[in-house]
Structure formats: structure tokens, C-alpha cells
Amino acid sequence: MTEIILCGAAGRMGRAVTAAAAANNCKIVAGVERAECIPSSAGDFNIVSNIVEITVHADVIVDFSHHSAVDQLIPYAKKNHIPLVIATTGHNEEELSRLHKLSATVPVFYSRNMSLGINLLLNLCKKAASILGEDYDVEIIEKHHNKKLDAPSGTALMLAEAIKKVRGESEFIFDRTTEHRLRRKNEIGIQSVRGGNIIGEHEVMFCGNNEVITLSHSASNRELLADGALRAAAFIKTKKKGMYSMKELLDESTAATVTL
């Protein structure tokens, strides 16, 4: 059983994680939320507005809230040596560097997408980019619900960064309205659609002169993302320190399956 402090407990993902906890052999022991969003009716665990108020034991902190929450999560994780699963997106360079610094002493799991399918898509995109090379223009389209705050999605950036690693020097283009000129070979275009209650869709297009290859992923519910975060919590609970991602989790699960 993994005991978890859940940051962003009243949000869409927070509620999905709470609902999926028992089935993943996890228990939410406390929550953190913005004061104005703490539900009035008491649930199975207490929700507070500042993590320092939490005194119950926890194995892991899982964060699905807002990038600025690291201001309170990092000192708490460091002081109490509690591993941190960061599923929130939209962090700036400075916040990411503080998370890396924390990982020198405390385990940090950071993934801008907790689904296994997206992590497979990541590998397929790297393979496609290395086979197709520079003659194919890469364009990424991501679609999310109308309540999402950050754009482009963390996942779209993760896909673009993975392709950049294979293609070499690449320029991410988020807006084509300010400069009227031809597309450059090294561009990776990233477009964001926001509407309705779309959970998360990502399309990566490799556009050649005679064909277009599209790799895509569509999330049909939040349960798969919640399950992934809870798996990450169980995975990181046993680690001593370091920065981890879905790659290490999947590598470890594959190794375990092969050993069996």
C-alpha cells in the first residue's frame, strides 16, 4: 500500500486519482488545494491549503495542480524526504531547475504525460523521425478541453523535444501569423486547439512531398492518466534519490516481465 499526499485534490485529475487509488493499492492520506476550492463536505482525507499543515505519514506526494505549487512542495519534500511525482505541466526553467536540484537528495518522478500509450507514441515518433529524416516536415497538433491553462500542452512539447533529439537543431514554431515567409526545414510546428471537454489528443504529422504519415494518440478518459501517476508513486517510493520518468518505469516493468 502506497500512502499519498495529493496536491490539486479537488481538480479534475485530483478527483480521478482519488477514485483510482484503491484499485492501484494506494491510499490518499491528505490533500492540498487552494483555500477557495477546498470542498465543504468532509471526504475520506483532510484537505489543507498549505502542505506544512500535514502531519500524517505519507510515502509519496503526487502533484496534479499548478506549476507554482512547487514553491510549497519542494521544501516539504526536502525536509521530510518524501518522493515527489510531478504530473503538473507548464513549469518554467527556474522551477524545473529547482526540481532537478531536489532530485540530488530526494527521488523526483517528472512526466508531462502519465499514459503508457503516449510514451509508446514518443518512441514511435523518434523512430519515424530517424527513418524519414529532414525531407519530411514535422507538425504537431494537440487538442484539449476549454479549462486547460497552459499551451501548448506539456505532452506536445515532450513529443517535439524527443523529435528534436533525433533531428538535431530544430526550431519550435507556435505561431505563423507574425512572419510571412516560407517554412524552414528545421521547424517543428506546434498548434493548440482548446474546446469542450476533450481530454487530450495529440497528432504528429510527418509531411513529405508525396505522402503524409500521421501518428496519433487520443485519451478517452482520465483514469489512464490517474493509473499512470499511481504506478509512478508505487515505483518511486522505493528509490533513494534521482530524477525519473515514464521511461525508467517502463524499463523496470519490462525487465520484471522478462525475468518472470
Ligand SMILES: NC(=O)c1ccc[n+]([C@@H]2O[C@H](COP(=O)([O-])OP(=O)(O)OC[C@H]3O[C@@H](n4cnc5c(N)ncnc54)[C@H](O)[C@@H]3O)[C@@H](O)[C@H]2O)c1
Ligand atoms: N502528466 C499528465 O499525464 C497530466 C494529465 C492531465 C493533466 N495534467 C496536468 O495536471 C494539472 C492539473 O490538471 P487538471 O485537469 O486536474 O486541472 P484542474 O484545474 O481541474 O485542477 C487543478 C487543481 O489544482 C488546484 N491548485 C491550483 N494551484 C494550486 C496550488 N498552488 N496548490 C494546491 N492546489 C492548487 C486548483 O484549485 C484545482 O483544483 C495541469 O497542469 C495539467 O496540465 C497532467
